Amino acid sequence: MHSVVDSLGERFRTTERAASAKDRTGLQAAVDAVDLDTAGVGNAEALREVDALYADNAVWFHHPSYVAHLNCPVAVPAVAAEAMLAAINTSVDTYDQSEVATLMERRLIDWTCDHLGFADGDGIFTSGGTQSNLQALFLARENVLAGLAEGRTAGTAAARAGGAGDAPAATGDAPADGGSATRRGGPSDRPTRRDRLFRLRILATDQAHFSVARAAFLLGLDAEAVVTVPTDAAGRMDAEALRASLLAIEANGAIPMAVVATAGTTDLGVIDPLEPIAEVCEAANVWLHVDAAYGGGLLWAPRRVHLLDGIGRAASVTIDFHKTFFQPVSSSALLVRDANLFTPTIHHHDYLNPEAEAQSAEAEPNQVDKSLQTTRRFDALKLWATLRARGSHEIGAMIDTVCDLADRVRELLEDQSDFEVLGGSDLSTVLFRFAPPNADRQTCDDLVPIIRRVLFRSGRAAVARTVIAGTPWLKLTLLNPDTGLDDITAVLDLVRATGHGILAGRTLEGGAA
Numbered sequence: 001m002h003s004v005v006d007s008l009g010e011r012f013r014t015t016e017r018a019a020s021a022k023d024r025t026g027l028q029a030a031v032d033a034v035d036l037d038t039a040g041v042g043n044a045e046a047l048r049e050v051d052a053l054y055a056d057n058a059v060w061f062h063h064p065s066y067v068a069h070l071n072c073p074v075a076v077p078a079v080a081a082e083a084m085l086a087a088i089n090t091s092v093d094t095y096d097q098s099e100v101a102t103l104m105e106r107r108l109i110d111w112t113c114d115h116l117g118f119a120d121g122d123g124i125f126t127s128g129g130t131q132s133n134l135q136a137l138f139l140a141r142e143n144v145l146a147g148l149a150e151g152r153t154a155g156t157a158a159a160r161a162g163g164a165g166d167a168p169a170a171t172g173d174a175p176a177d178g179g180s181a182t183r184r185g186g187p188s189d190r191p192t193r194r195d196r197l198f199r200l201r202i203l204a205t206d207q208a209h210f211s212v213a214r215a216a217f218l219l220g221l222d223a224e225a226v227v228t229v230p231t232d233a234a235g236r237m238d239a240e241a242l243r244a245s246l247l248a249i250e251a252n253g254a255i256p257m258a259v260v261a262t263a264g265t266t267d268l269g270v271i272d273p274l275e276p277i278a279e280v281c282e283a284a285n286v287w288l289h290v291d292a293a294y295g296g297g298l299l300w301a302p303r304r305v306h307l308l309d310g311i312g313r314a315a316s317v318t319i320d321f322h323k324t325f326f327q328p329v330s331s332s333a334l335l336v337r338d339a340n341l342f343t344p345t346i347h348h349h350d351y352l353n354p355e356a357e358a359q360s361a362e363a364e365p366n367q368v369d370k371s372l373q374t375t376r377r378f379d380a381l382k383l384w385a386t387l388r389a390r391g392s393h394e395i396g397a398m399i400d401t402v403c404d405l406a407d408r409v410r411e412l413l414e415d416q417s418d419f420e421v422l423g424g425s426d427l428s429t430v431l432f433r434f435a436p437p438n439a440d441r442q443t444c445d446d447l448v449p450i451i452r453r454v455l456f457r458s459g460r461a462a463v464a465r466t467v468i469a470g471t472p473w474l475k476l477t478l479l480n481p482d483t484g485l486d487d488i489t490a491v492l493d494l495v496r497a498t499g500h501g502i503l504a505g506r507t508l509e510g511g512a513a
Contacts, residue, residue: 001083003044007051018066020057021459027057064480064487065461065494070266070294072479075326081385082328090378092125093371094352095364098378102365105380112319113335115299117312122339124370125332125380129293130211132318132334133260135345135372137215139316139336140258140287141200142344148196148255200257201249203227205237205272207265209291221257229259234423235268235468237261239276246284258287263308264295267466267475268422269406269429271295274310282313290314293332295427297324300396304403307426315341321383324399324479331379342370398481402428406478409488418496420444422468428478431468434499443503448472451498461491 020027030053041049060066062073092098092105105125113121126132200221204212206228216225227249230241242259249256259281261272274290281288290311296319298304299311311317314337321331336342346369348355353366368374386395406428413421413432422431434451435444448465452474455461464475474495476488 004047004051008055011055012062015060015063017060017459018063018462019059019456019459021457022057023457030057059462062480062482064483065491066480067476067478067483067488067491068462068464070320070323070477070479072323072326073482074328075386075390077385077389078327078331078382081382085378085381088378091375092378092380093368093374093376094366101378101381102367104384105367105378106365108380108383109333109335112333116317116335118335118337120338121335122342122370123333123335124342124367125376126334126371127330127373128322128332129209129291129318129320130214131372132293132320132332133209133211133289133291134215134218135334136289136316136318136336137202137212137258137260138219138372139341139344140289141197141219141221143287143341144200144255144257145193145196146344148191149193196255198222199254201225201227201254202258202260203229203242203245203249203256203286204260205229205231205235205262205265207231207235207268207270208260208262209266209293212260212291225257235265235270237272237277239273239280242277243280243284246280246286256284256286258289260289260291261314262295263290263292263298263311264427266294267429267431267468269294269425269427270423271298271307271426274308274313276310278310278313287316288314289316289318291318293318293320294323296320297396297399298427300392301399301403302393302396303400304426305396312337325383325386325395326398327379327382327386330377331382345370345372401481402478402483405483405485405488406430406476408485409476409478412485412489413492416492418499419492422471422473430476430478431466431473432476433472433474434495436499436503439503445472447499447502448474450502451495454498454502455494461494463491463495 034049034053040046061071090098090101092101095102109123109125113119113123124135126135197220202212202216202221202225204226213226227245229245230238232238246256259277261274261277263271263274265271278288292308292311295308296317298308299319316337317335319333319335321327321333322329325331348358352374353368357363358366358369367376403426406425409430410421410424413419413430418434418436420433420435433444433448439447449472452463452465455463464477466473466475476491478488
């Protein structure tokens with residue numbers, strides 16, 4: 001253990017590149033060369049081998065030239081806590097496997113709910129935003145279907161349980177029981193669960209995380225279940241367009257299951273207007289889920305917390321601590337406004353969480369009742385250790401720091417004649433591309449993936465790329481509070497030099513032809 005720590009410490013001190021610069025064929029050959037069926041080589045030799053194979057060829061998120069994806073450098077106390085929880089190997093599915101670990105996790109959930117404004121809230125740690133979003137939409141689906149089965153209009157169960165009040169149900173062509181004629185019977189047949197499932201709709205923008213569409217598929221919804229809500233010029237959900245979309249869904253006889261607002265889109269880094277969206281959802285009695293996997297950390301950022309105004313009106317919220325709280329993967333949570341919303345998740349098993357015991361006065365807090373997972377790591381310990389070591393105020397200030405850096409980088413790019421910049425950001429992403437005056441638009445489009453690939457293969461820098469409205473862009477995602485403007489300027493210089501090199505090569509090829 002000490003040998004591994006010493007080796008890692010040396011690598012963190014001396015690593016000069018964001019990536020290994022080795023080609024995939026060579027890396028695959030090194031992996032394939034290891035005989036996994038041979039006799040053991042002993043602890044020390046195995047760990048030296050792993051160091052040479054993995055650590056020597058890793059992508060280093062702490063390096064200032066790593067500015068690609070939503071990966072952050074990790075806090076040292078969280079790394080130490082990771083070693084502790086892995087060694088003890090606690091599973092926080094039931095209290096008798098975890099004891100104080102369950103109580104510590106629940107305290108962190110309560111702490112997060114307090115910052116959200118969820119006075120009666122609850123939550124569960126998950127593997128990441130994808131799982132959190134899936135479970136949130138599962139809960140929304142089950143609450144809506146339960147309401148329809150009880151003869152209430154779509155969304156009423158979710159809205160009331162989520163604290164939206166007893167607002168009048170939205171009217172439309174669909175009857176209160178959830179359907180008229182079903183697909184396999186006459187008008188007198190009562191609609192089945194499958195009939196209703198086929199008609200459920202999720203509303204989100206084209207900037208919502210892809211996990212929303214994946215969740216719709218996994219939840220057995222119709223292929224057209226995700227309805228795209230128009231955005232404003234900055235890429236934020238248009239609340240009035242949302243209202244119109246809900247009316248159109250009802251007019252077509254479909255059932256609004258949930259609205260997904262994004263607090264920190266992956267590409268543009270913008271936050272949907274949560275207050276007006278919440279008002280629309282409350283008026284229509286529709287479940288509001290806020291995917292704040294990226295932007296949830298702003299709850300603790302003193303100069304940007306106002307950007308999340310209205311988040312406490314949601315029925316459910318996703319927050320990834322492994323994005324903006326500098327935690328090792330995994331550290332994420334799903335929070336709900338009302339603890340009763342977790343009811344559809346509960347399944348009792350005699351060997352694990354017997355129903356009879358759950359109803360007793362001495363019931364143990366078995367978190368498997370709220371989780372899609374059974375065996376589950378005590379990932380909350382990493383966050384606990386980080387909060388105690390650094391304090392939430394310092395972490396919030398670091399989140400403000402990376403957002404400030406993004407603003408400064410954007411201003412720098414806007415003054416460069418050979419770069420284009422796309423829009424602004426509420427968080428820490430910057431979309432730009434190399435666009436020298438002598439290059440036409442198609443050439444600039446073509447350069448984006450080539451520049452990214454050349455830089456990554458060289459190991460000198462890792463930048464991301466994406467496509468917005470048909471146009472390719474390079475993307476910086478800034479999550480390292482120790483990275484400065486000089487570091488990013490160096491990356492931009494590499495982008496510029498690489499772009500000029502590619503253009504020069506094309507010119508030479510053209511001349512030779």
